[in-house]
Structures are given as C-alpha cells and as structure tokens.
Amino acid sequence: MSGAAKVSFRNITKEFVPQSGGPAMKAIDGLTLDIAEKDFVCLIGPSGCGKSTLLNMIAGFEQATSGDVLLDGVGITGPGADRGVVFQEGALFPWLSVLDNVCYGPRRLGVPRDRYLADGHAILDEVGLSAFAKHLPAELSGGMRQRVAIARALINRPPVLLMDEPFGALDPQTRVLMQEMLLNIWEHDNRTVLFITHDVEEALFLGTRVVVMSSRPGRVLEDVRADLPRPRDYSVLGHPDFVRIKGELFALVREQTIAAAADAAGRTPSSRAS
Amino acid sequence: MNYRDRLLRFGKAACLPLAIVAVWALVTETGSVPAYVLPSPRVVLATLIDFFFGGSQQAYSGKFLIHLGQSLYRVAGGFACGAILGIPLGIVLGYNRKIGAFIEPTIELSRSIPGICWLPLALVWFGIGTGTSVFLIALGSFYSIFLSTLGGVRYVNPVLLRAGRSLGASESALLTTIILPAAFPSILSGLRLGLSYSWIYMVLGEFTGVNYGLGALLLQSRDTMDTPLIIGLMAVIGGLGVLSDRLMLMFMTKVLGMDVR
Numbered sequence: 001m002s003g004a005a006k007v008s009f010r011n012i013t014k015e016f017v018p019q020s021g022g023p024a025m026k027a028i029d030g031l032t033l034d035i036a037e038k039d040f041v042c043l044i045g046p047s048g049c050g051k052s053t054l055l056n057m058i059a060g061f062e063q064a065t066s067g068d069v070l071l072d073g074v075g076i077t078g079p080g081a082d083r084g085v086v087f088q089e090g091a092l093f094p095w096l097s098v099l100d101n102v103c104y105g106p107r108r109l110g111v112p113r114d115r116y117l118a119d120g121h122a123i124l125d126e127v128g129l130s131a132f133a134k135h136l137p138a139e140l141s142g143g144m145r146q147r148v149a150i151a152r153a154l155i156n157r158p159p160v161l162l163m164d165e166p167f168g169a170l171d172p173q174t175r176v177l178m179q180e181m182l183l184n185i186w187e188h189d190n191r192t193v194l195f196i197t198h199d200v201e202e203a204l205f206l207g208t209r210v211v212v213m214s215s216r217p218g219r220v221l222e223d224v225r226a227d228l229p230r231p232r233d234y235s236v237l238g239h240p241d242f243v244r245i246k247g248e249l250f251a252l253v254r255e256q257t258i259a260a261a262a263d264a265a266g267r268t269p270s271s272r273a274s
Numbered sequence: 275m276n277y278r279d280r281l282l283r284f285g286k287a288a289c290l291p292l293a294i295v296a297v298w299a300l301v302t303e304t305g306s307v308p309a310y311v312l313p314s315p316r317v318v319l320a321t322l323i324d325f326f327f328g329g330s331q332q333a334y335s336g337k338f339l340i341h342l343g344q345s346l347y348r349v350a351g352g353f354a355c356g357a358i359l360g361i362p363l364g365i366v367l368g369y370n371r372k373i374g375a376f377i378e379p380t381i382e383l384s385r386s387i388p389g390i391c392w393l394p395l396a397l398v399w400f401g402i403g404t405g406t407s408v409f410l411i412a413l414g415s416f417y418s419i420f421l422s423t424l425g426g427v428r429y430v431n432p433v434l435l436r437a438g439r440s441l442g443a444s445e446s447a448l449l450t451t452i453i454l455p456a457a458f459p460s461i462l463s464g465l466r467l468g469l470s471y472s473w474i475y476m477v478l479g480e481f482t483g484v485n486y487g488l489g490a491l492l493l494q495s496r497d498t499m500d501t502p503l504i505i506g507l508m509a510v511i512g513g514l515g516v517l518s519d520r521l522m523l524m525f526m527t528k529v530l531g532m533d534v535r
Binding site for chain 2: 059060061078079080081083084085087089091093095104105108109152153156
C-alpha cells in the first residue's frame, strides 16, 4: 500500500441498545481496517457481523460508538456526494423516470442542465439502458433497476463507491452479468470501492482484496489479496488460485456462520428450546 | 383495458342497481307500499326533473342551481380551510417529531370528540347559517387530511432519504424532492377522504335551519312529507360526492401530473 489510506477504520466499536431494553449488544469490537485508493475491497462475513454497519459509517448514515472513521484522513461527519452508495434494493425514486433518477445527484449539486442531461445519457449508455430513459423504475426488472442505481451513484463521480449487497436479490444469471458490467466500469476508472456481499465467489471475482469478518462482535478475521489476472471475466472461476482461495475463504465463512448461529441460539434459549 | 372489457365491467356493476330499481318499481307501481312511505322511481325522477328544470308550482321547482350554489360554497369554503390547515400542519409535524410531540397528542385527543358534538357550540359561535356549516366542514375534513399527510411524510422509506443525502441533497431539497413526492399519494387519499367528510358535514350544517342548500331542502322536504324529493336529494348529494371525488382525482393526476399508487 502506498501513501495514506483513502478510507480508514481506527479501532471501531459499535454497540446497539436493544429497543426492548436489556444490556447493550456489541456489534463491532475494536475493528481496524485501511482501504487504499483504487482498492476494490469486498467484505464478507455471516449475517449480523456488522458489515453493513461499517459501510453505513463511511456513508455517514451511522456513527461508531468509539473509534474513528476517516476519509482522506478526515473524520466523517455525515453523508455527502463524495461517497456514492448503491443499496441492496436499489432505492430508486419511484416517481422519477430512469433519466431523472440518474440526474438527481448532479441537479442537487447545481450542475447545468445541458451537462447533466448529457452525462445522464452517457452513463445510461454505459449501463446499457439508453432505451429506457423515460421509463419508471416500476417498469424495469430487478437487474435493470440495480443498473440504474449504479448509474445514479456513478454520475457524481464519487471518489469512493459503497455497495451494500447490490446484487443480493438478483437471479444468478443476471448477477453474473452485473458483476462483469461493474468490473468493466471499475477497470476503466479505478475508483475506491467497498463492496459488501454474502457470496464468497462474488467477493473473490470482483475484489482486489477480500476481507472476512468474524461473527458478532465483528472483527477482521482474514484479509486476502486477490491477485488474479485482470481484466477478469468468468473464465477466472476455473483458475487454480481462484479455486484454492475460494475454498479457504468458504471454510472460514462457514465456521463463522456456525458460530453466529450458536451465538443466536444461546441468546434466545426460550425460542430455540424444543 | 379495452373497450369490451370496460363494457363488461360496467355491465356487471350495473346488475345490482338495476335489480334494486326493478324491485322498487314493482312494489311501488303495484301499490303494495303506500306512496308517502316509498314513492315509485318514476315519481322520484319526475320530481328531480321538476327540481332541475322547473315546471310546477312547488317551492323547489327549478331551484336546483340556487341550492347547489349555496351547498358548494359551503363545501368549498370548509374543505379549503381543512386542507389549508391540515396539509401544512401534517407536513411540519410529520417532518419534525420534536414539534410533533407538543401538538400531536392534543390533536389526537380532540379527534375523539365526534364531529356532530361540535354542532351546538358551532351554533353558539357562528349562529345559524354559512359560518356554522363551514366550521363543521373544515373540522370534519381537517382530521383526515392532517393525519394522512402526517403519516405520508413521517413514514417515507428511510432508504430513499439516505439515497438522497448521499447524492448531495440538502435538508430542504430532501423535503421538496423526496419527502413530499413520496408522501403525495397519502396526501391525496387524505384529501379524498376529507372531501367525502365535507359533504357529510355540509348536510349536518344545513340541517340547522338555513333557507338554501341541498341539506336545508332535504330537511324542509321532511317537514312537507315530500318523500320523492327526499329520495331525489339523497341521490343528488351522493352523486355530487362521487363527481367531486373524480374531478379532484383528475385534477391531481392529469393537471398536476402527480402519480397515484
């Protein structure tokens, strides 16, 4: 890693106080992680390990209970257009057309109309949706909606792109196409990406690094560089290194998932007792 | 939906009303029911035609537009007051829970007083006439408009707000470009509900003994035992309710280009 990190988590702890009362629950415990500029970091781990919480901290939606979240060495105070976010369910504005959804960001930032329209059309072209500019989100398939969501996040040219299981709800075939499209875009502009997923194969296919988190409370368990050839396409899935690392990561995540399940069972004995 | 499907749907919907009118005609024309209890559809229709276009010596003959004008005036005034109060208040309290905590419980509490209970007090305050009607209509429409607006604004999908913030929207832009458009369908359904309450409270307000208005005439026609006019007026008031609802829906969707989901 050269130079200062683009994004860093310094000794992050996050506690939640359950709404039903009771003791605070530690979701993340003393996590430290640096993400260099142009890194494509994929974060995997069992449900509830706090991976979305980490992403929300960089996005400025949530705050750490203790520790620092830094962007270019400066503490994050709130959401901003310098960090694009793609949500699991797209979160498109249902009353706006595809083009208006994509142009939402630049309009808020005061970009002149001519320019944001040109940008909007160009980026829709890039994600293959030029023909759907005037459609409403409800008229699109799930995969198309996620492409709009990616275009909408990219049009502001944010130095950091945050993706929270963006392909989790898609069917496997669509997901593969979306992954290839995303890689294609990233290999052109090399922006810093934090990508959260449940899917080991997806993480290894996309990322320059794969970070495995432990079951709750979340810590960094493993940090693997994915030095597989680029540009990548799906032939990399058969690469011996890919198969080997994938096997190791899969075993690790499985172990943590079992631990998380045991933990959940221990926490709610009455509901699990048979 | 194509033309044939529409026709079919209309046909299905018309079956029951036609059957009711047929039975109604049967029992009245054969004289099995006294005419002062239930006049025949033919007589009701003739009375309505007289009411609309004139032709007889009856006091109401040809006076439809005068009565309609008075009632519309009250409905429009009261509904406008309800909306002018309800929408902004709903937006402010829905957007800002801190202010809401001071005002909302009071509104909830006052809502448990049935609208009719306000009638005597309204008469004391505003006397017999338009003032009382407008007050009751405003009150009756306010609650549904206010509550729907509040709910629509408060329960905007939080992910949409996060998306807006991360795309560079300021707090005021969030309100105008996300919260209000997202809340629009609830606001519209509140307005529709409020309008239907307006017609109800219009009749109540006019039952206090004003001279003109559809509700006033309805009460007068009971005093003169004019059953055909009673039934005719019920149909007219109901029809106006449906018509005003359709017109408002059309205005909102076609003219303002807002979507209704």
